[in-house]
Amino acid sequence: MVKPTKLFWKAGKHVLRYLRGTSGYGLWYRQEDEVKLCGFMDADWAGSPIDRKSTSGGVFSIRSTTISWYSSKQISVALSSAEAEYMAASLAACEAIWMRKILVGLFGSYL
Amino acid sequence: MGWHIHQMDVKTVFLNGVIEEEVYIEQPEGFEIFSSESHVCRLKRALYGLKQAPRAWYTRIDIYFTRLGFSKSEADPNLYQIVVEGKLLIIVLYVDDLILTGDELLILSWKDDLTKEFEMKDLGLLHYFLGLEIWQCSDGLFVSQGKYALEILEKFNMHGCKPVDTPLPGGWRKEDATSAEEVDATVYRQLVGSLIIWSIHNLIYAMLLTSFHKLWLSQPSSSGRQASMYCVI
Numbered sequence: 001m002v003k004p005t006k007l008f009w010k011a012g013k014h015v016l017r018y019l020r021g022t023s024g025y026g027l028w029y030r031q032e033d034e035v036k037l038c039g040f041m042d043a044d045w046a047g048s049p050i051d052r053k054s055t056s057g058g059v060f061s062i063r064s065t066t067i068s069w070y071s072s073k074q075i076s077v078a079l080s081s082a083e084a085e086y087m088a089a090s091l092a093a094c095e096a097i098w099m100r101k102i103l104v105g106l107f108g109s110y111l
Numbered sequence: 112m113g114w115h116i117h118q119m120d121v122k123t124v125f126l127n128g129v130i131e132e133e134v135y136i137e138q139p140e141g142f143e144i145f146s147s148e149s150h151v152c153r154l155k156r157a158l159y160g161l162k163q164a165p166r167a168w169y170t171r172i173d174i175y176f177t178r179l180g181f182s183k184s185e186a187d188p189n190l191y192q193i194v195v196e197g198k199l200l201i202i203v204l205y206v207d208d209l210i211l212t213g214d215e216l217l218i219l220s221w222k223d224d225l226t227k228e229f230e231m232k233d234l235g236l237l238h239y240f241l242g243l244e245i246w247q248c249s250d251g252l253f254v255s256q257g258k259y260a261l262e263i264l265e266k267f268n269m270h271g272c273k274p275v276d277t278p279l280p281g282g283w284r285k286e287d288a289t290s291a292e293e294v295d296a297t298v299y300r301q302l303v304g305s306l307i308i309w310s311i312h313n314l315i316y317a318m319l320l321t322s323f324h325k326l327w328l329s330q331p332s333s334s335g336r337q338a339s340m341y342c343v344i
Binding site for chain 1: 113184185186187190192199201244250251252253254255256257260261263264267269270272273274275276277278279280283287288289290291292293294296299300302303306309
């Protein structure tokens with residue numbers, strides 16, 4: 001941010017072009033019969049060439065529509081891909097438990 | 112037909128908070144009492160800018176909801192619900208914004224009650240919340256950020272640009288970018304700032320669920336609370 005160059009500016013404008021193509025996108029929550037919470041997670045390993053930290057990702061949906069997602073760099077360096085996956089799995093489990101708690105609170109324990 | 116989502120906001124919200132601490136202010140300019148200029152005012156209500164104002168407001172409305180029989184979600188302290196004669200009403204509190212969903216008649220009657228307790232504005236059906244546009248139709252609900260995206264494009268004179276499929280050009284390397292020719296830092300920062308806000312809004316889709324403000328729109332089936340949720344913002 002201190003000394004932006006032409007190439008950074010170009011990358012920024014590229015994002016605007018992306019927005020131009022996707023500004024009509026959104027999330028469509030259809031009326032459906034059943035509440036079913038479903039989640040997926042993944043991790044890469046040492047995805048950042050600068051500090052070798054890995055990235056955790058996750059996406060949760062109810063029936064067909066996404067309700068929550070994230071992609072965040074892990075705070076410590078995973079020494080193996082298994083370690084990276086465990087960190088990501090733990091994060092996803094927290095998220096799932098929390099969302100389940102809300103659903104059960106609102107709609108009973110049928111999940 | 113599923114549930115609708117309604118929105119209300121509380122006017123001058125922080126003035127509703129009752130403060131417990133002893134706080135004094137100087138007499139406001141133009142409202143000094145002649146011949147008692149040295150006197151100060153003791154605050155009974157919270158004021159904007161007071162450290163305890165947000166907390167005082169939350170305490171006030173929390174007591175109100177609790178007294179009327181709402182139960183507060185364990186998972187989120189801004190999510191309240193009440194069941195009246197088998198009908199469910201859900202309220203999400205976001206500082207001065209209240210989002211209500213559930214049984215339509217319950218919503219209407221609670222709107223009346225809320226208006227009696229606090230000075231409020233009824234915004235009707237929820238259309239716009241925290242930068243998200245919300246369309247409610249008979250078979251579902253659509254959430255988008257199209258308006259904000261177009262605003263950014265206008266601001267940077269890019270509304271006529273050619274769209275691309277990915278947010279980052281292929282083969283882009285930060286190392287190469289650092290050594291290139293410099294550009295105007297102010298405009299660049301404006302662009303980055305706008306995009307960050309856009310992505311925060313984007314996250315708000317997620318945060319509506321994963322943080323303090325979330326909302327569930329559901330369609331109860333004939334068997335009462337065997338509710339079939341069809342929508343979550």
